[in-house]
Amino acid sequence: xNMELSGRRKPTPEKxxxxxxxxHELEPSLGIGLNAAIVAVSDNEPVALVVRGDPDSIGATDVxxxxxxxxxxxxxxxxGLRAWVQDQTGLDLGYAEQLYTFADRGRHATPGDVAPxxxxxxxxxxxxxxxHHGLTNGLWRSWYQxxxxxxxxxxxxxxxxxxxxxxxxxWAEKPTPTTSTQHSIARGDRAxxxxxxxxxxxxxxxxxxxxxxxxxxxxxxxxxxxGRNGAEEWTDRPKLGLPMQADHRRILxxxxxxxxxxxxxxxxxxxxxxxxxxxxxxxxxxxxxxxPHLHKQNFRRLVEGAGLVEPTGEVKTRTGxxxxxLFRFRREVLLERPAPGVRVSAPPSRS
Amino acid sequence: xNMELSGRRKPTPEKxxxxxxxxHELEPSLGIGLNAAIVAVSDNEPVALVVRGDPDSIGATDVxxxxxxxxxxxxxxxxGLRAWVQDQTGLDLGYAEQLYTFADRGRHATPGDVAPxxxxxxxxxxxxxxxHHGLTNGLWRSWYQxxxxxxxxxxxxxxxxxxxxxxxxxWAEKPTPTTSTQHSIARGDRAxxxxxxxxxxxxxxxxxxxxxxxxxxxxxxxxxxxGRNGAEEWTDRPKLGLPMQADHRRILxxxxxxxxxxxxxxxxxxxxxxxxxxxxxxxxxxxxxxxPHLHKQNFRRLVEGAGLVEPTGEVKTRTGxxxxxLFRFRREVLLERPAPGVRVSAPPSRS
DNA sequence: CCATATATGCTCGAAACGAGCATATTCGGG
DNA sequence: CCCGAATATGCTCGTTTCGAGCATATATGG
Numbered sequence: 001x002n003m004e005l006s007g008r009r010k011p012t013p014e015k016x017x018x019x020x021x022x023x024h025e026l027e028p029s030l031g032i033g034l035n036a037a038i039v040a041v042s043d044n045e046p047v048a049l050v051v052r053g054d055p056d057s058i059g060a061t062d063v064x065x066x067x068x069x070x071x072x073x074x075x076x077x078x079x080g081l082r083a084w085v086q087d088q089t090g091l092d093l094g095y096a097e098q099l100y101t102f103a104d105r106g107r108h109a110t111p112g113d114v115a116p117x118x119x120x121x122x123x124x125x126x127x128x129x130x131x132h133h134g135l136t137n138g139l140w141r142s143w144y145q146x147x148x149x150x151x152x153x154x155x156x157x158x159x160x161x162x163x164x165x166x167x168x169x170x171w172a173e174k175p176t177p178t179t180s181t182q183h184s185i186a187r188g189d190r191a192x193x194x195x196x197x198x199x200x201x202x203x204x205x206x207x208x209x210x211x212x213x214x215x216x217x218x219x220x221x222x223x224x225x226x227g228r229n230g231a232e233e234w235t236d237r238p239k240l241g242l243p244m245q246a247d248h249r250r251i252l253x254x255x256x257x258x259x260x261x262x263x264x265x266x267x268x269x270x271x272x273x274x275x276x277x278x279x280x281x282x283x284x285x286x287x288x289x290x291x292p293h294l295h296k297q298n299f300r301r302l303v304e305g306a307g308l309v310e311p312t313g314e315v316k317t318r319t320g321x322x323x324x325x326l327f328r329f330r331r332e333v334l335l336e337r338p339a340p341g342v343r344v345s346a347p348p349s350r351s
Numbered sequence: 352x353n354m355e356l357s358g359r360r361k362p363t364p365e366k367x368x369x370x371x372x373x374x375h376e377l378e379p380s381l382g383i384g385l386n387a388a389i390v391a392v393s394d395n396e397p398v399a400l401v402v403r404g405d406p407d408s409i410g411a412t413d414v415x416x417x418x419x420x421x422x423x424x425x426x427x428x429x430x431g432l433r434a435w436v437q438d439q440t441g442l443d444l445g446y447a448e449q450l451y452t453f454a455d456r457g458r459h460a461t462p463g464d465v466a467p468x469x470x471x472x473x474x475x476x477x478x479x480x481x482x483h484h485g486l487t488n489g490l491w492r493s494w495y496q497x498x499x500x501x502x503x504x505x506x507x508x509x510x511x512x513x514x515x516x517x518x519x520x521x522w523a524e525k526p527t528p529t530t531s532t533q534h535s536i537a538r539g540d541r542a543x544x545x546x547x548x549x550x551x552x553x554x555x556x557x558x559x560x561x562x563x564x565x566x567x568x569x570x571x572x573x574x575x576x577x578g579r580n581g582a583e584e585w586t587d588r589p590k591l592g593l594p595m596q597a598d599h600r601r602i603l604x605x606x607x608x609x610x611x612x613x614x615x616x617x618x619x620x621x622x623x624x625x626x627x628x629x630x631x632x633x634x635x636x637x638x639x640x641x642x643p644h645l646h647k648q649n650f651r652r653l654v655e656g657a658g659l660v661e662p663t664g665e666v667k668t669r670t671g672x673x674x675x676x677l678f679r680f681r682r683e684v685l686l687e688r689p690a691p692g693v694r695v696s697a698p699p700s701r702s
Numbered sequence: 703c704c705a706t707a708t709a710t711g712c713t714c715g716a717a718a719c720g721a722g723c724a725t726a727t728t729c730g731g732g
Numbered sequence: 733c734c735c736g737a738a739t740a741t742g743c744t745c746g747t748t749t750c751g752a753g754c755a756t757a758t759a760t761g762g
Contacts, residue, residue, distance in 0.1 A: 030381055030422065032454075032470060069454070069470075071381065077454045077470075101452045102470055103383075103428045117418075119383060119428075121452055144656070189686050203689035280740080298720065300741075321739025322727035335540050338554035631709080649751065651710075666759095672708025673758040 005324060032069040033120045034081040034246060037099070037255030038091065041272045042129035043226060046288045047140035048252055049089060050244075062146075064252065065089050065138065069121070081123050090136030095271040096125040099254045106226050107247045115341065124258050142320040145239045146249055148318035149195070150207055150256065152291035156307035163238045164219070165197055171217040191217075204291050205261045211253040214240060222249060238255060263289055265341035267308055270329040276315055278324035286342060302343055309335055356467045383420040385432040386472045386599060388606030389442065390567060391491065392623045393480035397639045398491035399603055400440060401595075414596040415603065416440050416489065420472070432474050441487030446622040447476040450605045457577050458598040460500075473602035475609050477622035494607055497600055499590045500546070501558055503609065503642035514589045515570070516548055522568040526644050527529070549693040562604040565591060573600060614640055616692035618659055629667050629675035630654060637693060653694055658684055 038049040050062040054271040066083030074080030082093045091301060132139070144151040148159050172188035185193075194210045196202035214220045221243035243249060262268050263286060272285055283299045303309055310330045315323040333340045382699050401413040425431030433444045450473040454655070486522030495502040499510050513689035523539035545561045547553035565571045569579060596602060614637060616693040623636055634650050654660055661681045666674035670675075684691045 010547070032381055032383070057614070069381070070422070071456070071468075073453065075456050085586055098451060099426065100449060103422065105422070105426050185685065190476065193686065193689065201689050243622065267722075278740090293712070295722095297722085297741080297743090302719095317737060319728075322741075323735080324740060331534065334536065335544065338552050340545065628708085646751070646753095648710080648712090648753085651751095668759070670708060671760070672706080673710075675709060675761095 004276060006123070009242055011084070025028055026081070029142065031118045033118045034069050034077060034083050034084055035064050035066040035120055035251050036081055036093070036124050036125055037064055037252050038085065038089075038125040038127060039143070039255060039272070040127050040129040041288050044284050044288050045142050045215060046144070046256075047129070048143045048146075048255070049091065049135075049138050050141050051138045052245075059336055061243050061245045062111045062141065062248070064248045066120075066248075068118075078123070085217070087126070088292055089138040090134065091127070091130070091138075092139055093125050094127050095268070096123050097258075098122075099124050099251065099258055102250065104247075105214060107222075107250070118246075120251065122254055124255040128272060143252065144254060146244065147207065147211065147256065148241050149210065149290070150204070152204070153287065153293070156202075159238075159240070160195055163240060164195060164214070165191075168195065168197075168217055170310070171219075173242060205257055207257040207260065208250070208253045211250060215250070220249070222247075228296060235274060239312060254277070260290055263338060263342060264344050267329070267340055269342055270308075273329070276314070276326045276328050277313055278319070279324060280319075280324060282309075282327075286344065290344065299344075302307075306340060307336070307341065308340060308345070353440060353454060360377050362616075376693045382469045384417055385420050385428060385435055386415050386471055386473050386602050387418040387432055387436050387444070387447070387476055387601050388415055388473060389436065389440075389478060389496070389627055390606060390610060390623070391478050391480040392636045392639050393491060394700050395485060395639050396493050397495070397607075398480070399440065399494045399497075399606070400486075400489050401492050402439060402489045403596075405580065411594045413492065414598070415599045416442075417471075417599075419469075428472060429474070436476070436519070440486065440489040442478070442481070442489075444476050446476050446619065447474050448609075449473075450475050450602065453598055455598075457579070469597075471598055471602065473605055475606040477610070477619055479623060479625060492604065497595065497603060498533040498558065498562065498607065499592050500561065501555070501642070503553070503555070504638065504644075507553075508592070510589075511546055511665075514547060514591060515565070516542075518570055519546065519568060520546075522570075532558065556608055558608040559601070559604045562601060571600070591613075599675070605609070611641055615695050616690060618680065618684065618691055618693060620693055621659075624680070627663055627665070627677045627679050629668075629670070629677060630660070633678075637695065641695065650695075657694070658687070659691060659693065682695070 036049075040047050040049075041070040050064065051065055052060060052063050065085045065088045066090070067080070069077060069080045074083060077098070078096060082094065085091055085093050100101060101119060101121045103119040129140070140172065142227040149157050149164060151157055162318055168191040169188070172186070172191055174187075190213055192198050192200050192210075193203075194206055194213050203228065211220065215223050215228075218224070218239055221239070225243070241249075259268070269282065269286055269289075274283060279300050280296070282303065283294055286299075287293055312326045312328050314326045317328055387400075391398050395561070400416065402416055403411060403414050416436045416439045418438070420428060420431045420606050425434060428449070429447060432447065436442055436444050436529055452472045453469060454470040480491070487670070490583055500515060500531070519542040520539070523542055524536070525538075527538055541560075543549050543551050544554075545557055561570065566574050566579075567577070570591055572590070592600075595603065610619070620633065620637055620640075624633060630651050631647070632645065634645055634653065638644055639649075659681060660678040663677045663679050665677045667677055668674045682692050
């Protein structure tokens with residue numbers, strides 16, 4: 001057993017396309033960070049679990065639950081993630097899926113660092129909204145605090161026209177660096193497509209693209225922190241959402257993108273719901289995630305027609321009107337249809 | 352308030368540039384492997400670029416182009432991948448996207464190893480079919496050689512009913528290990544849903560799920576190689592596709608899943624096409640990827656209606672009948688619609 | 703010059719979608 | 733007790749999209 005332990009320490013000796021010490025210089029010790037974007041919906045507000053936030057202080061930015069992957073202790077990446085989350089917040093994760101692995105140079109909080117010590121693996125977890133009880137640490141914060149331009153529930157957010165559009169247009173005017181490749185899209189076009197400028201349709205799934213654009217344009221606080229070339233000065237600059245530590249806001253953006261996309265073709269909303277719910281509560285949860293308001297009667301038709309829910313027989317009163325039937329998720333659909341989901345249809349676009 | 356976290360926070364550069372062994376026991380030197388599933392379509396056959404294959408020898412299994420990520424040399428994960436591919440095959444990658452990061456214990460080729468030294472990041476690359484010229488190394492091999500059960504172009508593959516179904520049924524009979532969690536799906540149901548048994552619809556996107564199921568059931572050669580509990584003996588066993596080194600077949604399965612899914616909602620087919628093509632050639636390429644035959648006239652209507660292509664004005668003769676108009680991809684759609692793609696409609700199912 | 707094969711255009715019924723009208727129940731206040 | 737407001741739920745209807753097939757155009761090969 002100890003043989004195994006000692007043998008495992010070094011890369012497999014034989015053949016060694018894998019062994020780095022051969023024809024390359026010494027490989028730096030790479031750490032792998034596991035990061036959890038844990039999402040819930042509480043009072044029709046989509047929230048993420050963050051650990052160390054202080055909205056008023058500029059030094060102490062929020063951070064997602066995270067920790068290094070240690071293959072000794074963790075059988076899989078996901079189990080490692082669960083352990084860290086349990087450890088740091090007390091939360092026992094349910095549904096979780098891997099998002100993306102990031103390792104870009106200079107996207108961590110250590111200025112002057114040329115090479116990342118860490119590769120970040122982001123995970124998305126969906127859970128029911130639990131109160132602050134059940135948590136040993138951390139707090140739920142609306143994800144729109146980090147991404148105010150994503151909140152279209154009350155129409156187009158003002159921050160786009162007021163703070164984002166003019167500065168992106170200015171950025172688009174500057175000459176694009178020569179790094180642009182053959183088929184790359186011009187800055188102005190990217191801004192227009194990402195943020196739905198000049199009458200272009202808004203695509204609620206492009207959360208990550210939008211954040212990356214703001215970062216590249218130097219408009220996200222993290223860009224200045226990372227010492228990014230061209231970042232606007234810290235002073236006299238309207239804050240575009242709360243920043244986070246390291247690349248955690250990028251991971252959260254990826255999580256929102258994935259959630260918004262997946263909610264439309266897999267029954268993942270139900271991970272966010274209590275066991276019993278009314279169809280309107282379900283709709284409100286979907287709307288909290290996606291933004292635009294849906295047509296109530298058609299939403300009902302779709303959800304019921306897809307066999308995603310079944311009535312419990314009970315009703316919920318005190319809704320302000322006629323009592324609403326309670327439903328529960330029909331887990332059996334997972335065994336019936338190959339790819340069930342909550343399709344979504346929007347009312348007349350209010351761009 | 353966050354003292355309890357300080358021990359687990361990302362190590363600061365001062366203390367850990369090269370010394371991870373602080374508050375945890377010795378952290379093993381983790382390597383990060385970049386792996387490329389490079390896909391093309393050649394003569395209506397979907398192919399992947401593999402490096403060291405010998406279909407007849409059992410010892411020398413195929414391997415995807417890969418190499419370790421070195422943050423000193425590589426600015427990003429993707430640029431590292433491109434460098435390795437260039438190095439190993441001579442191919443200059445075009446379109447590439449990240450797939451998934453794998454690190455499960457025991458899924459590498461070193462038996463007896465309890466913890467992985469390597470974390471594998473898989474990438475999907477799409478490219479035009481280039482002949483063996485332009486390659487310094489490696490060869491294109493049909494992806495259906497690794498996954499024969501995925502080839503539905505000539506109806507349901509016989510291998511499912513003959514070699515897969517009976518053995519999966521037998522596996523489903525065995526008691527499920529206690530590791531099954533609350534909402535986990537029974538073995539029999541998983542087999543039925545994955546492989547479309549007992550009249551269940553076939554979902555061509557579940558390529559990874561199917562391979563993982565075969566692996567878990569011990570029916571993939573890799574399972575025996577990894578010393579997996581319950582794997583069938585090597586002898587007297589029909590081969591279920593060519594195995595690959597390490598977890599490369601799993602990465603290729605992920606690549607096929609992603610390709611099949613993405614081709615339906617993003618214009619990625621055109622990465623596989625020459626500059627000019629007929630609509631039927633486009634259709635044949637889609638069919639090579641997805642399997643079932645499409646309705647020719649409707650496919651044409653969809654593609655043209657979506658503004659994805661424009662006629663070049665030229666025609667292609669010697670098609671065996673009336674000459675076919677040549678088209679080219681309209682790159683401008685990327686600037687117009689937020690999420691263009693080749694939607695696909697299938698003729699009456701021939702399950 | 704015709705048979706054949708493929709390319710392309712068009713139509714038609716079915717299903718899905720988007721929007722709005724109508725009815726059912728409850729609650730709170732005269 | 734009745735009425736109006738508010739919400740839940742049911743249904744209709746025109747439009748669009750989808751699935752399928754028929755019809756026509758234009759090559760090639762004998």
